[in-house]
Amino acid sequence: MREENKNVSKNGWKRIFGKKWFFPAAYLTIAALLLTGVLWYQNLDSGSPLASDSNDTEISNDEISRADQSQAGSGNVDFDSERDTEPVMEQTESMLMPVADENQAKIVTKFYDYDADSEDQEKALVLYNNKYYQSKGVDIASAEDETFDVTASLSGTVTEVKKDPLLGNVIQMTHDNDLTTYYASLENVLVETGAEVKQGDTIGSAGRNIYGQASGVHVHFEVRKAGVPVNPEDYFNKPMTEIEKPDNSTEESNQSDGSEHDAEGTTSQEDATSQDNAVNSEDDGDDAGDDKKDPKDDKKDEGKKDQETESSAAMANA
Incomplete structure (x- = not known):
């Protein structure tokens, strides 16, 4: 079964x-x-x-929506009330060559540096009126020896615009960090005194001048720290805060005052010439006013005149 x-x-x-x-x-x-x-x-x-998370999210969104509505209704929306603010660091400008295209520019006259070798010092001498003078800046020309736009090397304020008989049109600008720049041998000027200029703005065009005839069409560019000339080539494309006053600038400035052409357009050679003319005028006046002077006295006066002239010439060469 x-x-x-x-x-x-x-x-x-x-x-x-x-x-x-x-x-x-x-x-x-x-x-x-x-x-x-x-x-x-x-x-x-x-x-x-x-x-639970979903509910919390919905609640949070509702609260945010109510808060936004309340702030919008009051008209006082403070987005930074609970946010820590950080100071904005200002960017320091780097000094640029005062030309629109550095690749098309060349330095034809250097800054006279007492520590440079003899070859560079020779390139920093300016021949004017049969005498050599030490350059306080650099002469920049184009490769084609044609006029070109001159631009502001740094942002700053135009403090002076003038036409100098020897240097041509001159622009002086002041900048932060106790810096001053000079632009000379300008054919045209596009700025006025008091203008605020940004770095890279065109301020004029290069031209010719009497003092730097050998440089052809060029711009003469100078940089001064606390009134003392510094070599622009040492600081091109470097922050302006790195520009320093030379340690031996006082001694060099005193030495160069008697031989260099300054930004005012005067030279020691011109001063010596004016002194010679003044001495000659005084001597001529004395000779004309005394017709009965003894020949021996005339010889003494001539000797004195020669000594004074030699003294003036010595001042010119000092």
Whole structure:
């Protein structure tokens, strides 16, 4: 009997397994159970925190919206009330060559440096009226020896614009850090006294002058720190804060006062010439006023006159 029951149950399962709908139904049931278990596990493990975060986010957004509306209604919106402010650092300018295109420019006369070699010192001498003078700046010309735009080397204020008989048109500008720049031998001037000029602005065009005839069409450029000339070539494309007054500038300035041409357009040679003329005029007046002077006295006067003339010449060469 038992064997017959076993056979009957086996045959029953075989009949069930033989149905076409059995395996699809079994697959769907298992898939549904697995999906239900996964969803239940996710909700159990992380469902509540997510819901909490969502609520917090909604609340925060609502609060922000109310705060914005209240500030907009009052008309006083202070975006920086709770923000730490940091001071803005000003950028220091670097001194540029006073030309629009440095690649098309060349320095034809250098700054006279007492520590330079003899070759550079020779290139820093200016021949004027059969005498050599030490250059306080640099002469910049174009490669084609044609006129070109002269630009501001640094931002600053135009303090003087004048026409000098020897240097041509001259522009003087003052800058921060106790700096002064000079632009001479200008054919045209495009700025006026008191104008605020930005670095790179065109202030004139290069030309010719009497004092620097050998340089042709050029701009004479000088830089002074606290009134003392410094070599512009040493500070091109360097921050203006690095420009320093030379340690031995006082001694050099005193030595150069008797031989260099300054920015005012006067030379010691001109001063000596005026002194010679003054001495000659006085001597001529004395000779004309005394017709009965003894010949010996005339010789003494002539000797005195020669000594005074020699003294004036010595001052010119000092």
